[in-house]
Amino acid sequence: MLGIDIGGANLKVVDEGGAHIHYCPLWKEAPIREILKMYSADRDAAVVMSGELADCFSSKYEGIGYIVSAVRDIFPKAQFYGIDGVFHQEAVPELAAANWLVMADVLRGRYPDALLVDMGSTTTDIIPLNAFGEMKGQTDYSRLGSDLLLYYGLLRTPVSSLLREVMLDAGSVRVSSEYFACAGDAHLVAGVITPDEYTTATPDNTGPSREECLRRLARVVCADLSEIGTSQAEKIARQYIAEETGEISRAVRKVQSEYCCPGILTAGIGSRFLRQLVGGEDLRVLMGDLSDAMPAWAVREAALRTA
Amino acid sequence: MLGIDIGGANLKVVDEGGAHIHYCPLWKEAPIREILKMYSADRDAAVVMSGELADCFSSKYEGIGYIVSAVRDIFPKAQFYGIDGVFHQEAVPELAAANWLVMADVLRGRYPDALLVDMGSTTTDIIPLNAFGEMKGQTDYSRLGSDLLLYYGLLRTPVSSLLREVMLDAGSVRVSSEYFACAGDAHLVAGVITPDEYTTATPDNTGPSREECLRRLARVVCADLSEIGTSQAEKIARQYIAEETGEISRAVRKVQSEYCCPGILTAGIGSRFLRQLVGGEDLRVLMGDLSDAMPAWAVREAALRTA
Numbered sequence: 001m002l003g004i005d006i007g008g009a010n011l012k013v014v015d016e017g018g019a020h021i022h023y024c025p026l027w028k029e030a031p032i033r034e035i036l037k038m039y040s041a042d043r044d045a046a047v048v049m050s051g052e053l054a055d056c057f058s059s060k061y062e063g064i065g066y067i068v069s070a071v072r073d074i075f076p077k078a079q080f081y082g083i084d085g086v087f088h089q090e091a092v093p094e095l096a097a098a099n100w101l102v103m104a105d106v107l108r109g110r111y112p113d114a115l116l117v118d119m120g121s122t123t124t125d126i127i128p129l130n131a132f133g134e135m136k137g138q139t140d141y142s143r144l145g146s147d148l149l150l151y152y153g154l155l156r157t158p159v160s161s162l163l164r165e166v167m168l169d170a171g172s173v174r175v176s177s178e179y180f181a182c183a184g185d186a187h188l189v190a191g192v193i194t195p196d197e198y199t200t201a202t203p204d205n206t207g208p209s210r211e212e213c214l215r216r217l218a219r220v221v222c223a224d225l226s227e228i229g230t231s232q233a234e235k236i237a238r239q240y241i242a243e244e245t246g247e248i249s250r251a252v253r254k255v256q257s258e259y260c261c262p263g264i265l266t267a268g269i270g271s272r273f274l275r276q277l278v279g280g281e282d283l284r285v286l287m288g289d290l291s292d293a294m295p296a297w298a299v300r301e302a303a304l305r306t307a
Numbered sequence: 308m309l310g311i312d313i314g315g316a317n318l319k320v321v322d323e324g325g326a327h328i329h330y331c332p333l334w335k336e337a338p339i340r341e342i343l344k345m346y347s348a349d350r351d352a353a354v355v356m357s358g359e360l361a362d363c364f365s366s367k368y369e370g371i372g373y374i375v376s377a378v379r380d381i382f383p384k385a386q387f388y389g390i391d392g393v394f395h396q397e398a399v400p401e402l403a404a405a406n407w408l409v410m411a412d413v414l415r416g417r418y419p420d421a422l423l424v425d426m427g428s429t430t431t432d433i434i435p436l437n438a439f440g441e442m443k444g445q446t447d448y449s450r451l452g453s454d455l456l457l458y459y460g461l462l463r464t465p466v467s468s469l470l471r472e473v474m475l476d477a478g479s480v481r482v483s484s485e486y487f488a489c490a491g492d493a494h495l496v497a498g499v500i501t502p503d504e505y506t507t508a509t510p511d512n513t514g515p516s517r518e519e520c521l522r523r524l525a526r527v528v529c530a531d532l533s534e535i536g537t538s539q540a541e542k543i544a545r546q547y548i549a550e551e552t553g554e555i556s557r558a559v560r561k562v563q564s565e566y567c568c569p570g571i572l573t574a575g576i577g578s579r580f581l582r583q584l585v586g587g588e589d590l591r592v593l594m595g596d597l598s599d600a601m602p603a604w605a606v607r608e609a610a611l612r613t614a
Contacts, residue, residue, distance in 0.1 A: 055511035140529035161484035204362035222447035
């Protein structure tokens with residue numbers, strides 16, 4: 001059995017051997033079929049998705065149809081987990097953004113009272129595992145309205161989405177609204193991640209070295225790095241992280257108290273970073289590298305349970 | 308004499324016949340030479356630029372070198388206006404972002420006490436024409452620090468750069484930090500611009516119709532338009548515009564009082580919109596379509612004055 005998670009930016013597969021992560025941006029003619037062909041076609045496949053929101057599709061349903069068709073070309077008997085908590089064989093609207101729900105479905109047996117906080121490259125999901133019934137049927141839109149979904153991720157979030165100005169030695173400086181630097185640049189410069197952990201494309205398509213990240217951060221105030229110096233670019237990184245961690249911490253505390261979840265479980269590529277922020281247990285420690293591909297792992301578990 | 312303004316997104320040319328605007332995004336292998344070849348090569352050319360900041364260049368100086376070289380391949384005797392207020396023949400650091408200064412240089416004779424407010428597709432420049440000496444030598448970085456440069460433009464600014472959440476009928480809803488919708492979508496839906504005036508690429512590379520703009524605005528809260536309805540997408544547009552106009556109005560009032568400029572001149576493709584906001588005279592009315600290509604017009608005037 002393969003577990004497959006098709007997001008907007010990454011395609012993740014979990015099998016007996018562990019997790020396999022493929023960068024596969026759907027808005028750039030993603031090679032879904034080519035990637036899936038690398039796995040043996042006569043296997044069972046359980047799939048969950050969130051990539052239907054990519055803006056190459058005029059509606060989520062169009063995106064669902066595209067993804068289901070691509071997967072079934074390679075795995076004709078694939079089954080797809082829906083936001084109603086069951087598997088489907090066909091493209092139905094329920095398949096939109098059920099990746100977070102399948103994690104809740106599988107983990108709630110093991111951690112019945114925990115709040116799951118999952119930070120990926122683009123978003124952070126906050127999921128009370130003791131409220132599965134209430135979670136079923138929730139859309140991205142409803143979750144954005146109740147602090148269960150935040151578009152602050154470890155890597156891809158634009159620095160300019162959280163800062164209108166930065167305080168530098170010279171005083172307050174407005175920022176450019178271009179996509180000049182992202183969360184990955186701030187996290188790398190602050191030592192939160194290593195260049196190896198910067199697994200998505202950079203805003204200017206150059207590398208993830210400290211020097212290149214600093215250069216991108218300087219461009220946020222329309223400056224070359226030589227113009228403002230390393231210390232000022234580091235300040236931009238710190239101010240982004242202060243805003244980001246403030247938003248995430250507040251949302252986690254609010255949801256935790258609303259749903260009375262005593263414990264916290266952190267997950268995703270931002271798991272370690274989250275744990276420093278909000279405490280709790282780190283699923284990456286408990287589950288190893290599978291934590292980087294939790295929805296793919298979970299949809300496989302859910303399918304094995306059903307089979 | 309040709310006046311040429313090479314920005315990050317547009318290449319503009321002014322000649323005896325008026326203004327010619329070419330969409331020419333530098334971050335996507337911009338066809339500078341191909342565009343310039345459409346103009347007779349044995350003419351004099353005066354050039355001003357801001358495209359050197361595009362992140363395909365590792366530094367502004369690299370960008371200046373690239374642009375100067377491309378222009379001189381077509382116009383070997385081209386001259387380039389610098390932030391020191393004079394023309395140069397070679398690629399020198401002074402050529403970075405002098406487009407706003409050349410406007411001030413040419414307009415200050417005619418409107419000595421006015422504040423020039425120029426809203427383009429990406430930014431808004433606020434320029435006290437009575438302080439030319441103080442303006443010379445200012446960089447984008449220094450202007451971001453003193454409210455003279457704002458990254459709020461008529462078309463390209465991401466909606467998510469000014470909104471962390473929106474108030475909809477259902478209550479407060481967080482927004483996605485993806486580049487799902489831009490200022491152009493908000494302005495079109497609010498009737499500020501027509502589809503013809505939406506002259507840059509849209510975030511999802513579909514068209515500028517009202518329906519398509521509404522669809523992009525709905526995606527800002529991860530929804531299909533059918534999911535939230537037109538009235539909610541219109542609310543997102545209005546809330547973006549409220550934030551944007553607040554930032555611009557405050558900056559204009561601050562600079563106006565700081566430099567004691569009695570009058571205001573609005574310019575650029577956002578000229579009419581700005582005038583509703585801050586009053587004053589509309590350069591587009593005074594100068595016609597040339598107002599859409601003011602730096603190109605101004606660098607031509609400055610060169611004719613020098614010649």
